[in-house]
């Protein structure tokens with residue numbers, strides 16, 4: 093009896109020591125009390141939020157510090173995505189990530205600018221050698237900002253497992269004490285979806301608003317033979333108006349767990365499976381995001397635990413039963429809702445397989461190739477999450493400037509995990525063929541899907557179903573400087589220039605001041621180029637020549653030649 097007791101004491105002690113070490117290993121990347129505008133696992137477009145969004149007071153400039161000793165292992169500047177970002181690798185097997193920065197600290201700025209000037213290119217995504225940029229815990233690495241795909245100044249902060257690059261939920265690992273959280277999560281809506289083998293012909297759903305947690309809904313929910321549940325829930329924390337992600341969800345049927353999931357350690361290459369995990373149609377139609385209990389056959393996410401029958405529910409008889417929903421936040425606060433469900437009779441007959449004259453059945457576990465006169469569509473294995481009945485045909489409403497019929501390739505209400513290859517034949521004069529591309533159209537909005545002309549057709553890859561046609565882009569980008577020719581900018585710190593393109597999108601730009609390449613930073617969301625005057629590179633109080641050229645993805649180039657005094 094003595095030995096096991098001793099072992100368990102030793103085990104408990106060692107766990108406690110390491111938890112203590114873990115809690116002190118990291119500091120927060122900003123000073124003062126941390127307040128979040130987003131946390132780990134939030135259900136975003138095509139991905140789960142991979143870290144924490146830390147509030148910085150609404151403006152760029154809050155200092156950002158290394159959270160532990162280590163070395164800068166990667167440094168990034170780009171017009172989209174994480175914008176300006178720093179990655180620091182730590183000896184404990186983690187890497188911290190700081191994104192959407194406004195500026196880099198001087199040593200990092202010098203490092204990246206050397207690369208940018210050597211390559212004459214703003215966009216840099218560079219691995220850094222182990223000893224090139226060592227950092228100490230608390231060392232300044234930059235200022236928080238709004239660079240890249242960011243909708244307001246904040247610090248996007250992640251901790252990843254270095255070996256796999258998988259971002260983790262820092263609270264699940266006790267890397268940080270939990271933020272003050274006196275509030276339970278809120279179950280906003282619960283949906284009951286009928287499950288019939290009907291491909292992608294829309295299922296019916298009943299939605300229930302659950303404004304108050306821990307409340308038993310009075311009405312009886314009539315359910316079909318097989319159904320699944322969708323949960324729309326969020327968490328509230330002290331000191332932030334944000335609607336944050338919950339940590340866990342659980343569904344019970346008559347008290348027995350039939351589904352649970354946990355948002356932790358979601359690898360980047362699995363993040364897009366979110367489109368299978370949520371009720372995608374409902375998001376596309378009504379912008380409401382429900383996490384489904386049903387795990388589709390092509391869904392490879394590892395967030396699920398204790399799931400019976402892939403999350404599909406069936407009642408054994410026509411008596412009333414109880415479905416319980418429980419969600420938990422990072423701090424363990426819970427919210428619950430309960431429904432009385434009863435099987436209804438007179439369920440409509442299965443619509444599967446559908447009318448094969450009108451639909452082509454494609455499966456998730458093998459590739460599909462669909463040919464029509466003038467159109468070919470190839471869908472790779474694993475691109476669909478479940479078998480789908482695809483509608484593919486030419487439709488009326490060909491837009492102006494179309495060189496092909498308007499093709500409807502199914503519906504954007506069905507997600508695609510991998511890109512499909514679309515090839516559309518078109519009659520285009522030889523002189524314009526290099527400008528040809530495939531465009532998508534939603535309502536009046538026309539967007540480029542790119543593509544190359546080959547053998548009397550344009551071929552491209554796209555990750556959305558929709559309506560497509562062939563058109564040409566012969567129009568160069570538009571350059572609009574925010575200053576007049578020969579303006580005196582002596583009191584300014586920056587040159588601002590707006591660049592836009594009508595269709596194919598900007599592929600490259602280069603700016604020269606007095607014939608020397610100049611670092612114009614590109615902010616895609618604002619269509620803005622920014623040059624920060626640098627007295628080390630251009631001399632003060634004289635007239636300077638500026639030459640800027642901007643090229644789109646179809647090789648149309650615009651040029652600005654102007655002058656200013658600085």
Ligand SMILES: [Zn+2]
Nearest residue numbers: 130144145248
């Ligand atoms: Zn973020």
